[in-house]
Amino acid sequence: MSHTYPILTVDIVLFTIKDDALHLLLSKRTNDTEAFPNQWALPGGYVHVNEDLNLIDTATRILQHKINIRKHLYLEQLETFSGPDRDPRGWSISQAFCAIIPFEDLQATPEIQWINVKEIQTHKLPFDHNLIAARAIERLQSKSSYSTLPIHFFKGQFTLSELQKVYEIILQQKLDKSSFRKRLDDMNMLTLIKGSFKGGAQRPAQLYKIKTDTTSWFKSTL
Amino acid sequence: MSHTYPILTVDIVLFTIKDDALHLLLSKRTNDTEAFPNQWALPGGYVHVNEDLNLIDTATRILQHKINIRKHLYLEQLETFSGPDRDPRGWSISQAFCAIIPFEDLQATPEIQWINVKEIQTHKLPFDHNLIAARAIERLQSKSSYSTLPIHFFKGQFTLSELQKVYEIILQQKLDKSSFRKRLDDMNMLTLIKGSFKGGAQRPAQLYKIKTDTTSWFKSTL
DNA sequence: ATAATAGTGTCTCTGAGACATTATGAC
DNA sequence: GTCATAATGTCTCAGAGACACTATTAT
16 A cells, blocks of 8 residues: 555636636646646645645635635535646646636736636646536536526626526527526526616616525535 | 645445345445444545556555456546545545446455445444435436436346336336337437347347447536 | 517427337247 | 237327517616
């Protein structure tokens, strides 16, 4: 039995909707690391046994300290990537997470960058981060096709038209308004905010928010 | 940043169909471990950086060395469990896997035991193995409801009636023969074995096998 | 009034389930 | 022939999508 330990990290694929397109976050690696210093990569870091209560906690801490995210985000285990070659420092394990943030909740800094997912394949990312990103996109699309996951792209309230648009951006296809609303109604995840409307130069739209006490629902991966 | 390392293990929930019921494997822990010696638990072990090419490889090695499984099994990442309290030895991470084996492929030994999943909650397992087992059962049921995953409970060939019975055992409900066959046909995962039949004292049934080159299909978790 | 978007109603068609019917072997 | 199970066909009903229609605001 070997007593050599693998490198143990957590990497996060953080999604947002920006300019009507799905984007994911890259962060600039520090210049004092042995592995790919100063390169753009998925945000990640080591597990800190003395601070973290579990790996989700690790992910949350990394988002707080490296990306300066204070709020509680939707965060879900994606998959574990492992092997001797994925990290130049040696045999490594990375627990990948999917996360979602409303665009307005994260302010721009020189250390972070949003990349349109359509362009992600043209960026050669370090480690196996291209693979991790691809898996995360697949998962996001898959879950969006049968759940209300995309509501996490909104901060608080939203109209059904806005929500439908986000679904269409993620799934890369037009959806029928009528069926979309019927399905959402069946899922029973939204409550309308009484007397609250959002209008431009047309008929104002009813605002909705996530029904409280129904947030745990998603967590299962199945 | 802490340089203390977590304990790193892989645990496997291995399923089979035995006596027309879904069972999972427990193995007896060795008496020289600090954690729960001689108790029955999910088979598991440490990651060996010098031997294993990745965590699936770790799982395969554990199945070979501890359970004496030589064949290639269906094996899929389930979820990662982590925290300071789940293992008495300290902060630990366990990558859990789901696996499936045809009952005939594993011979009984005093070190292993098949437990009916219906009785699993009455067994108090060490670590968080009750939770891991519960998640694995959920996942198996979920995937069985929309995929051909249950074909892995068979060794080579099987009839559609046999396969339907396994689905019914896993999903805990009767299925309609006609719809079941229509769906299987749509999935296009089986080929009939020409001229091969299996009969009792009734009309013999056509034997089928998994279509070659369509095995990678399942691996995605989504 | 018109423009523009919100929101609902109607129709059709597909697919799943319930059930009936036919097929094929052993005896 | 009967019995038992395999295999297929028919019917109905519910849900999804296509599309049309109505509603409500600003101008």
